[in-house]
Amino acid sequence: MALLLLPAATGYTLSSMRPPVSTRVASPAMMAEMANGKMQFANVAREWRCKWTDDGGGKASSAALVEIADLVEEYLPTLKALEGAVVNRAVCGGCLDFKIATTVPLDTFGPWEEAGHPPEAEFIAKLKKIDGVSQVETQTMTNQVL
Template structure:
């Protein structure tokens, strides 16, 4: 939490973030606590926790990807309870065999989720580690704004 808090604090001392300076975009509705980046060129008020891994096999009949899907189905209801405004996106690249699950929450919900160690992250990742053919299991915190 200290690392993310420090990063968010650093962001908040700079200018706007993830908000293009075009007049049409100035109509967007950001929370009053939006964090600014890039000298005001962008801002963000949503933060994403990404869980990712590599799978083996062809995307159309990969046993490891099928097993990942079952883990997602098992944890999806719990993941969506992280925030009333959580969005969950699944990304699969059949070319490089990437699987990503991205959960994005409003900035004000991110800190409390981080304090809970992004639950159910540890359990979800532990299940991925048990799947044959799944490698390079990683996490990342990033901003994720719809523009």
């Protein structure tokens, strides 16, 4: 009888004995709600953003954008080390926006937020020192695949 309970208790099947594929979606118990329950989410994103100037080289060779890319490269391993983290970068060459968003599950976000979203303070301080960078901001938002 104990063998019949093995798949339910461990997630393994007798035929494969492989762990289930992780989809990085929190269990229903980890879902938070907004809008009277009409919007559920299991992930929260922390976005760091700024405006960058085109020094005449355009988005292909802007000195400010190159420095931003170097800064992201420096901190990307730390962000990716967060449990369940997915890091996205968005750059607009028309309105000169740069954004990096780190999305984590709810159970990772709480402790990360309480700690001040490290390495946010260091990253933001360095970002503000880049010549041609302005309007440096941060924002927390839900981020749920529908």
